[in-house]
Amino acid sequence: MNQQKLTPYDVLIRPLLTEKTTAAREDRKYAFEINPLANRVLVKNAVETLFKVKVEKVNISVCKPKPKRRGRFEGRTREWKKAIVTLKEGYTIKELEGQQ
Template sequence: MSEAKKGVALSRERAYDIILSPVITEKATFITDKNFVTFKVATDATKPEIKAAVEMVFGVTVKAVNTVTVKGKRKLFKGRPGQRSDYKKAMVKLADGQTIDLTTGV
């Protein structure tokens, strides 16, 4: 049996370490019509861990998780070249009829 089928056992602390923050952008808000919610997550988190964390923290049923690693931009900081940190973004599809209110605290 695969890890995704039997589920992942997470501690509450690890669940909060996985989900860093919601992503509130125009594009992320647009896909909420399709029952998706977007989060910034830990770079070492796997899809089964993200699914278990969202289900534990928000008490919803997750149907699918899509992830993308966003590479940091090269920028100038006070005239010197630098680079922003890479981060991982997860688009979580919720079951029909389920919602997460991101305007309130957890």
């Protein structure tokens, strides 16, 4: 799949729900695992389309694989891509806020 054929549903794989990302929501920052072929523009368009919000900034990082062992067997975790999306003032993603 090249970048032109990625739909908004292909760009965002899943939201990242950790203590750190949950605390970052107070600053209007949301974290997503994204498609390895996606770039900032595709992530911005996908979030704005799917959640009906306005995006201020997108930061992307590649999470490198780590070595892991199970007894005598060695392997590595997978490489994946993460996006931190900052929304404009006054916007939130209600689907990810949960029961508060």
